[in-house]
Amino acid sequence: MAHIIVVGNEKGGAGKSTVSMHIATALARMGHKTSVLDLDLRQKTIGRYLENRTSFLAKQGVDLPSPEYHELPEIDKSTLKPGENVYDHRLSAAVATLEPDSDFILIDCPGSHTRLSQVAHSLADTLVTPLNDSFIDFDLLAHIDSDGENIQGPSVYSEMVWSARQLRAQAGLKPIDWVVMRNRLGAQRMVNKEKMERAVDALAKRIGFRVAPGFNERVIFRELFPRGLTLLDLKDVGVQKLNISNVAARQELRDMMKSLHLPGVDVNF
Numbered sequence: 001m002a003h004i005i006v007v008g009n010e011k012g013g014a015g016k017s018t019v020s021m022h023i024a025t026a027l028a029r030m031g032h033k034t035s036v037l038d039l040d041l042r043q044k045t046i047g048r049y050l051e052n053r054t055s056f057l058a059k060q061g062v063d064l065p066s067p068e069y070h071e072l073p074e075i076d077k078s079t080l081k082p083g084e085n086v087y088d089h090r091l092s093a094a095v096a097t098l099e100p101d102s103d104f105i106l107i108d109c110p111g112s113h114t115r116l117s118q119v120a121h122s123l124a125d126t127l128v129t130p131l132n133d134s135f136i137d138f139d140l141l142a143h144i145d146s147d148g149e150n151i152q153g154p155s156v157y158s159e160m161v162w163s164a165r166q167l168r169a170q171a172g173l174k175p176i177d178w179v180v181m182r183n184r185l186g187a188q189r190m191v192n193k194e195k196m197e198r199a200v201d202a203l204a205k206r207i208g209f210r211v212a213p214g215f216n217e218r219v220i221f222r223e224l225f226p227r228g229l230t231l232l233d234l235k236d237v238g239v240q241k242l243n244i245s246n247v248a249a250r251q252e253l254r255d256m257m258k259s260l261h262l263p264g265v266d267v268n269f
Contacts, residue, residue, distance in 0.1 A: 053228025
């Protein structure tokens with residue numbers, strides 16, 4: 001059975017698609033057959049990212065290991081029983097088709113609450129939640145007092161993950177390994193950054209997730225998207241010498257991949 005990685009957060013701009021693309025491509029480059037589903041049916045950012053990759057590599061005449069992108073299949077609504085949801089069937093049909101021939105299935109969720117996203121979370125073996133270093137983003141996980149110190153209770157996204165965990169438990173599936181990734185960090189050590197670190201660590205103990213390192217805020221990620229490339233591809237497309245920022249970003253990717261503890265993955269780049 002494929003290991004299912006879900007990248008989810010109900011707020012846009014946290015870097016979900018960038019994280020998804022780097023995880024999926026890193027796995028493919030390490031020899032793991034990786035399939036990708038994009039549940040943002042309107043914007044399809046990771047779908048566009050992978051289309052850009054296919055087009056750019058074809059123009060360059062370069063063949064690089066890549067994850068395989070798959071659209072959700074259409075479902076004949078007339079085949080549904082009363083009360084059944086067409087989106088449930090589209091996602092379950094996609095996963096059922098991909099599981100026998102994939103090592104990993106990565107599902108990139110939209111930055112909003114949708115039925116598809118809710119179902120995907122219940123399928124997750126590993127859930128990755130990129131989180132901007134901001135109490136605005138933190139508010140999706142938990143409510144906190146005005147000083148940014150005392151957690152008052154879980155918020156909407158944490159409650160959704162809790163529901164997904166209950167569904168998995170009822171089905172006799174193993175628990176979700178939930179990883180919250182502090183992402184798009186600023187380079188400077190500021191008071192807000194320290195408060196966020198304490199708040200995330202405290203919440204991790206309270207509601208049961210692991211904290212992992214993400215990416216710092218870097219221009220390189222905006223430059224990679226139009227070509228469909230990741231940090232691991234640069235030398236293969238002619239970049240002879242990586243600058244200090246790119247080398248640091250590769251190390252962040254290496255640390256991120258190691259922190260996920262994915263089965264059968266030996267991070268070797």
